[in-house]
Amino acid sequence: MAERISxxxxxxxxxxxxxxxxxxxxxxxxxxxxxxxxxxDHSNFSDTVSKHxxxxxxxxxxxxxxxxxLAPEYxxxxxxxxxxxxxxxxxxxxxxxxxxxxxxxxxDVKGFPTIKILxxxxxxxxxxxxxxxxxxxxxxxxxxxxxxxxxxxxADDASAFIGENKVFIVGVFPKFSGExxxxxxxxxxxxxxxxxxxxxxxxxxxxxxxSSVSGPLVRLIKPFDELFVDFQDFHLExxxxxxxxxxxxxxxxxxxDPSNHPYVIxxxxxxxxxxxLFINFTSEDFDSYKSKYHxxxxxYRQDGLSFLVGDVEASQGAFQYFGLKEDQVPLIVIQHxxxxxxxxxxxxxxxIPTWLxxxxxxxxxxxxxxxxxxxxxxxxxxxxxxxxxxxxxxNSGKNVLLxxxxxxxxxxxxLAPILEEVAVSYQNDADVVxxxxxxxxxxxxxxxxxxxxxxxxYFRSASGKITHKNKQLLSKKEKKMSFExxxxxxxx
Numbered sequence: 001m002a003e004r005i006s007x008x009x010x011x012x013x014x015x016x017x018x019x020x021x022x023x024x025x026x027x028x029x030x031x032x033x034x035x036x037x038x039x040x041d042h043s044n045f046s047d048t049v050s051k052h053x054x055x056x057x058x059x060x061x062x063x064x065x066x067x068x069x070l071a072p073e074y075x076x077x078x079x080x081x082x083x084x085x086x087x088x089x090x091x092x093x094x095x096x097x098x099x100x101x102x103x104x105x106x107x108d109v110k111g112f113p114t115i116k117i118l119x120x121x122x123x124x125x126x127x128x129x130x131x132x133x134x135x136x137x138x139x140x141x142x143x144x145x146x147x148x149x150x151x152x153x154x155a156d157d158a159s160a161f162i163g164e165n166k167v168f169i170v171g172v173f174p175k176f177s178g179e180x181x182x183x184x185x186x187x188x189x190x191x192x193x194x195x196x197x198x199x200x201x202x203x204x205x206x207x208x209x210x211s212s213v214s215g216p217l218v219r220l221i222k223p224f225d226e227l228f229v230d231f232q233d234f235h236l237e238x239x240x241x242x243x244x245x246x247x248x249x250x251x252x253x254x255x256x257d258p259s260n261h262p263y264v265i266x267x268x269x270x271x272x273x274x275x276x277l278f279i280n281f282t283s284e285d286f287d288s289y290k291s292k293y294h295x296x297x298x299x300y301r302q303d304g305l306s307f308l309v310g311d312v313e314a315s316q317g318a319f320q321y322f323g324l325k326e327d328q329v330p331l332i333v334i335q336h337x338x339x340x341x342x343x344x345x346x347x348x349x350x351x352i353p354t355w356l357x358x359x360x361x362x363x364x365x366x367x368x369x370x371x372x373x374x375x376x377x378x379x380x381x382x383x384x385x386x387x388x389x390x391x392x393x394x395n396s397g398k399n400v401l402l403x404x405x406x407x408x409x410x411x412x413x414x415l416a417p418i419l420e421e422v423a424v425s426y427q428n429d430a431d432v433v434x435x436x437x438x439x440x441x442x443x444x445x446x447x448x449x450x451x452x453x454x455x456x457x458y459f460r461s462a463s464g465k466i467t468h469k470n471k472q473l474l475s476k477k478e479k480k481m482s483f484e485x486x487x488x489x490x491x492x
Contacts, residue, residue, distance in 0.1 A: 036078035038091040049122040061096040064112040077137035148188035149197035165259040171199040172215035179215040180198035180234040254310035272306040279330040281311040288349045323369035337447040343367035382435040386442035404439040409454040
């Protein structure tokens with residue numbers, strides 16, 4: 001589950017086309033009653049995309065609330081962009097349709113809405129990482145459709161290009177040619193959806209750094225830590241690594257300030273183990289904690305740890321995810337990609353380096369989130385929590401059908417009476433257990449169970465074999481037959 005924490009912060013799906021229906025993007029026609037977003041499916045997707053150098057595609061599901069909220073903004077943006085020179089085409093694909101699921105899988109769609117930018121007839125694919133309201137969509141896509149790097153010819157150009165709250169990457173060159181410049185522009189094209197790139201012949205135009213250099217060099221300008229960093233290795237892999245490593249703060253701030261949100265997303269997407277200090281930012285001793293935590297980040301950032309400090313007010317989702325309570329603050333949590341968590345509640349500022357040292361030495365035991373063990377568990381569908389998973393599922397010596405569910409999940413609610421009926425039919429069979437586990441309130445061993453959606457069903461036979469069952473809702477008869485087949489294998 002750990003590797004999917006960032007998924008909670010993301011949306012999915014956007015597609016675009018035109019060519020075959022040119023009248024739909026005509027700026028001269030009245031927009032009344034007209035749909036500017038092209039509808040694609042398995043029959044016309046490839047042909048339409050292949051005809052465009054730049055097209056935006058939304059992958060959506062009709063039942064998705066985020067998709068419904070995006071729809072009017074997306075349509076308005078499509079209307080405006082139809083008059084752009086050249087027109088920018090927006091399209092959509094119903095990824096919930098069975099016939100379109102192969103396309104969704106090809107584009108790695110894991111949530112809704114998902115938006116992709118397709119270039120060069122679909123040969124180059126990028127995630128859309130812009131706003132979700134019409135004007136923001138328009139501005140973002142106009143920029144994405146232009147040059148990947150902007151030439152900076154004056155200090156005024158630099159002031160207009162380089163803002164206060166974003167990362168900017170500027171190449172300084174003696175001339176706009178040669179291998180270094182070509183590598184820089186190639187990288188700008190590759191990473192244009194993540195960063196703003198510029199290039200200049202004169203470093204004196206730039207607001208930070210040595211102004212007498214003639215390059216070639218890359219200067220990364222940022223609103224945190226050392227404010228700018230220069231780099232002179234123009235090998236593509238080295239350049240990309242430099243940008244990825246220096247474009248994030250040593251300690252990411254997680255609060256209600258929107259300017260910090262891009263760095264929070266990058267933090268949760270990076271492959272390192274994640275250290276998170278949660279504290280009230282308005283507390284009198286906040287500066288003391290922040291200082292000690294920053295010192296620890298300096299010491300341990302080369303050891304595969306990324307650091308974040310989160311304000312309690314903005315971190316309620318994280319508290320719910322980890323099963324934490326506000327009375328544990330200040331507290332620090334470290335999460336590994338395999339799902340293991342390490343926790344220290346009511347942490348004193350001076351103990352931050354001591355606790356981290358103990359953690360690195362392997363002296364801190366993992367923390368496991370679990371609901372309380374039920375005092376009574378005599379319903380047909382047994383309740384499993386993290387603290388009883390071993391006893392009920394692994395050590396019972398029985399055939400166990402286990403559902404991983406979320407209380408808010410509509411599919412889970414539809415499955416509940418079916419699961420209940422199956423459980424009742426096996427109530428007198430001592431060798432069979434039908435059970436459920438709230439995957440939002442209990443930690444799950446990710447090395448055993450791959451829970452990527454709800455409901456997810458697993459069957460563990462009495463002999464120890466674990467089978468991932470189809471999480472799509474089956475009919476009662478199909479569900480019962482499926483379980484009977486699995487059970488009879490053990491009995492045979």
